Amino acid sequence: MRPAFVFDVVARDGDARTGRLTTPHGVVETPAFMPVATFGAVRGVSPGELEALGAQILLANTYHLHERPGEEVIARAGGLHGFTAWRRPWLTDSGGFQVTSLGDRVKVDEEGVSFASPLDGRRRLLTPERAMAVQEALGPDFAVALDECLPPREPGESAAAAGVRVRAAMERTLRWAERCRRAHARADQALFGILHGGVSAALRRESARGTAALGFDGYCHGGLGLGEEPAVRDEMVAEANAVLPPEAPRYLMGLGRPEDLLAGVARGVDLFDCVLPTRNGRHGFLFTRRGVLHLRNARYREDPAPPEEGCDCPACIRHSRAYLRHLLHCGEALGARLASLHNLRFYLRLLEEARDAVRAGRFAAFCRSVVDGMGVGEG
Amino acid sequence: MRPAFVFDVVARDGDARTGRLTTPHGVVETPAFMPVATFGAVRGVSPGELEALGAQILLANTYHLHERPGEEVIARAGGLHGFTAWRRPWLTDSGGFQVTSLGDRVKVDEEGVSFASPLDGRRRLLTPERAMAVQEALGPDFAVALDECLPPREPGESAAAAGVRVRAAMERTLRWAERCRRAHARADQALFGILHGGVSAALRRESARGTAALGFDGYCHGGLGLGEEPAVRDEMVAEANAVLPPEAPRYLMGLGRPEDLLAGVARGVDLFDCVLPTRNGRHGFLFTRRGVLHLRNARYREDPAPPEEGCDCPACIRHSRAYLRHLLHCGEALGARLASLHNLRFYLRLLEEARDAVRAGRFAAFCRSVVDGMGVGEG
Numbered sequence: 001m002r003p004a005f006v007f008d009v010v011a012r013d014g015d016a017r018t019g020r021l022t023t024p025h026g027v028v029e030t031p032a033f034m035p036v037a038t039f040g041a042v043r044g045v046s047p048g049e050l051e052a053l054g055a056q057i058l059l060a061n062t063y064h065l066h067e068r069p070g071e072e073v074i075a076r077a078g079g080l081h082g083f084t085a086w087r088r089p090w091l092t093d094s095g096g097f098q099v100t101s102l103g104d105r106v107k108v109d110e111e112g113v114s115f116a117s118p119l120d121g122r123r124r125l126l127t128p129e130r131a132m133a134v135q136e137a138l139g140p141d142f143a144v145a146l147d148e149c150l151p152p153r154e155p156g157e158s159a160a161a162a163g164v165r166v167r168a169a170m171e172r173t174l175r176w177a178e179r180c181r182r183a184h185a186r187a188d189q190a191l192f193g194i195l196h197g198g199v200s201a202a203l204r205r206e207s208a209r210g211t212a213a214l215g216f217d218g219y220c221h222g223g224l225g226l227g228e229e230p231a232v233r234d235e236m237v238a239e240a241n242a243v244l245p246p247e248a249p250r251y252l253m254g255l256g257r258p259e260d261l262l263a264g265v266a267r268g269v270d271l272f273d274c275v276l277p278t279r280n281g282r283h284g285f286l287f288t289r290r291g292v293l294h295l296r297n298a299r300y301r302e303d304p305a306p307p308e309e310g311c312d313c314p315a316c317i318r319h320s321r322a323y324l325r326h327l328l329h330c331g332e333a334l335g336a337r338l339a340s341l342h343n344l345r346f347y348l349r350l351l352e353e354a355r356d357a358v359r360a361g362r363f364a365a366f367c368r369s370v371v372d373g374m375g376v377g378e379g
Numbered sequence: 380m381r382p383a384f385v386f387d388v389v390a391r392d393g394d395a396r397t398g399r400l401t402t403p404h405g406v407v408e409t410p411a412f413m414p415v416a417t418f419g420a421v422r423g424v425s426p427g428e429l430e431a432l433g434a435q436i437l438l439a440n441t442y443h444l445h446e447r448p449g450e451e452v453i454a455r456a457g458g459l460h461g462f463t464a465w466r467r468p469w470l471t472d473s474g475g476f477q478v479t480s481l482g483d484r485v486k487v488d489e490e491g492v493s494f495a496s497p498l499d500g501r502r503r504l505l506t507p508e509r510a511m512a513v514q515e516a517l518g519p520d521f522a523v524a525l526d527e528c529l530p531p532r533e534p535g536e537s538a539a540a541a542g543v544r545v546r547a548a549m550e551r552t553l554r555w556a557e558r559c560r561r562a563h564a565r566a567d568q569a570l571f572g573i574l575h576g577g578v579s580a581a582l583r584r585e586s587a588r589g590t591a592a593l594g595f596d597g598y599c600h601g602g603l604g605l606g607e608e609p610a611v612r613d614e615m616v617a618e619a620n621a622v623l624p625p626e627a628p629r630y631l632m633g634l635g636r637p638e639d640l641l642a643g644v645a646r647g648v649d650l651f652d653c654v655l656p657t658r659n660g661r662h663g664f665l666f667t668r669r670g671v672l673h674l675r676n677a678r679y680r681e682d683p684a685p686p687e688e689g690c691d692c693p694a695c696i697r698h699s700r701a702y703l704r705h706l707l708h709c710g711e712a713l714g715a716r717l718a719s720l721h722n723l724r725f726y727l728r729l730l731e732e733a734r735d736a737v738r739a740g741r742f743a744a745f746c747r748s749v750v751d752g753m754g755v756g757e758g
Contacts, residue, residue, distance in 0.1 A: 038711075039705070039706065039709040039711045040702070040705065040706075041706055041711050041713040041714075042713075043711065043712055043713070044423065044711075044712035044713050044716060045713065046693065046697075046713060046716075046717070047697065048693070048697070064709075068705065068708060068709055069680065069701070069704075069705045069708070073680060073681055073701065073705075076681060077681065077683060077699065077701060077702075083699075083701070083702055083705075084702060085697045085698055085702070301448065301452060302452055302455060302456065304456060314425065314427070318425075318426065318427070318464045319464055320456065320462075322448070322452065322456055322462070323419070323456075323462055323463060323464070325448075326418070326419065326447065326448045326452075326462075327418065327419075327420055329447060329448070330418040330443075330447055332417075332418045332420050332422065332423075333422055333423035333712060333715070333716070334420040334421075334422070334423050334424065334425060335420075336712070337423060337425075337712070337716075338425070
């Protein structure tokens with residue numbers, strides 16, 4: 001990794017590992033969960049609260065910040081750290097996924113992705129070089145290369161056609177990776193490459209080999225969590241990780257449920273992000289180690305218990321299920337916020353305990369106990 | 380006042396006064412501003428944050444809590460203090476104002492107010508006795524008698540017709556006050572009467588005399604802030620206060636802008652509530668001592684200054700105008716929350732300083748300096 005960045009793997013348990021990822025803005029203990037701060041803020045949650053919850057690093061969406069307020073505004077405010085006052089590490093995505101999923105009339109060619117902005121309808125072009133320039137301006141500790149992000153199988157598509165399309169996208173992502181590598185100049189920013197290859201083990205290995213040959217500071221597993229079977233996804237991650245240099249951090253993008261994170265850790269993943277804790281919280285779904293609490297359910301109308309017994313989050317320490325249910329029911333913003341705080345703490349604590357379990361050499365038993373506990377049903 | 384309640388006026392400056400209002404849940408230094416917790420929560424703000432901002436007492440809306448979750452649910456959870464975990468004093472309104480303004484097909488007769496619920500369309504009847512029972516179940520420290528709340532002048536109405544209507548409503552409110560006084564039984568809850576009389580000094584005096592004769596623990600100025608001139612409103616408050624027993628606290632309901640609060644304090648008002656700090660915050664209007672900041676304005680796009688120099692609120696301590704503007708612009712919930720925190724702190728600090736000024740015998744000079752400062756325009 002480039003100067004100011006160090007990744008030390010401090011313990012292993014099978015393929016799972018725990019480490020310390022040093023950045024210019026502090027250390028991230030891995031495996032780590034990155035809360036998603038789409039617009040430079042985790043929905044309704046303040047930086048001070050995130051610190052208290054144990055968040056170590058946040059993910060921001062390059063595309064959204066490029067549209068509003070624009071990367072130059074953020075650069076002049078001291079980058080993401082200065083602009084948002086979250087002064088611990090940041091990672092940004094490349095913007096490719098948002099452009100493809102949110103843009104209108106998306107067109108991908110060798111040059112890049114062109115699309116009509118959903119905000120003003122004007123046509124924009126995102127190229128590998130542009131993705132690097134925007135992320136250099138935003139100033140996160142970790143930037144990510146631009147990829148061509150496609151689902152493994154489109155509706156009505158034959159397996160053969162999908163295979164051709166997925167290979168082509170993987171190969172184009174490799175060529176874009178090379179352009180990103182060349183364009184990226186900031187010495188105080190690490191750059192991660194992205195692996196593709198759909199649900200083909202051979203393509204995933206080829207993607208990992210090709211990307212690693214370009215020499216990135218870390219590697220992302222892209223194009224997963226798009227409907228494939230969890231077992232297939234786990235295999236894709238394992239196949240690629242077997243090829244990647246073990247000394248580089250690995251990031252499984254956009255996933256997922258608690259059991260998905262643990263499955264990733266078991267296969268050697270170091271970083272995760274997902275909007276589930278905040279999105280599910282807003283909808284009244286609270287993660288607990290005894291299952292997901294559907295807090296809008298009438299059975300909690302007078303339940304004086306905290307959302308999760310033994311949890312140390314601000315919602316559980318002070319409030320009852322009955323009060324949270326009432327707030328969510330009324331659409332009172334404090335309800336979404338308290339539920340988000342609980343779910344974020346759940347994810348962050350899950351990975352704290354995963355790190356402990358890896359260090360203690362009992363990660364497999366830990367996973368079983370979490371999955372068995374959560375399988376019980378309503379908590 | 381009844382046992383467990385004491386109101387000590389500790390200093391006077393003209394008609395302005397500062398005091399200590401002791402309740403079963405702690406002391407309120409007056410004059411005090413009560414943040415509005417419509418559904419039992421101040422929009423998006425946690426009890427812990429309100430404590431840190433210096434809030435002493437909250438107002439909840441009886442009608443909203445009666446609809447959801449229902450007063451029995453709150454009673455069984457230990458009243459508002461237990462249900463919401465705000466364990467300092469609470470005041471509830473009578474529900475009359477919400478019923479009249481939110482209900483469909485409102486009909487007022489001697490028995491009470493009947494209306495169709497906007498939630499389920501079913502017809503409900505709010506009587507003085509029912510208003511007392513609901514508030515006794517909710518369990519605030521301060522309950523408020525049911526009033527007939529009407530605007531001083533309806534569109535197209537002659538002055539004579541308005542006069543007849545306003546007198547009739549004032550007299551009915553007096554009869555309802557008597558029924559409330561008789562129905563109210565909780566010894567650990569103080570009960571406030573409500574004065575009416577529109578913009579007639581004679582009616583306001585008559586209302587104050589009649590209500591005071593019934594012997595309430597405190598008195599509310601009702602039916603103001605409905606479009607009348609500030610000078611007229613100030614006169615109504617002064618006329619009634621001259622008649623009220625000086626040892627009882629006085630509450631000016633639902634007002635208002637910072638200058639309205641100071642004008643009330645100058646005329647001997649002890650308690651205020653208003654949704655302006657949170658509502659204006661959500662819309663990007665931030666109160667500062669140099670005027671109102673229209674934070675959505677493009678001129679703040681790159682402004683690195685805190686919303687208000689020298690302010691000790693969580694928004695000003697950590698964040699810039701540029702970041703808050705960005706969050707508000709994106710509809711990110713943290714923006715509304717930080718703006719609300721700032722505005723609440725502004726109101727709470729304004730009354731802290733008003734109390735100091737009364738104690739120091741320089742309240743008039745303090746008012747002038749605040750009004751002059753805020754008149755400057757954009758902060």
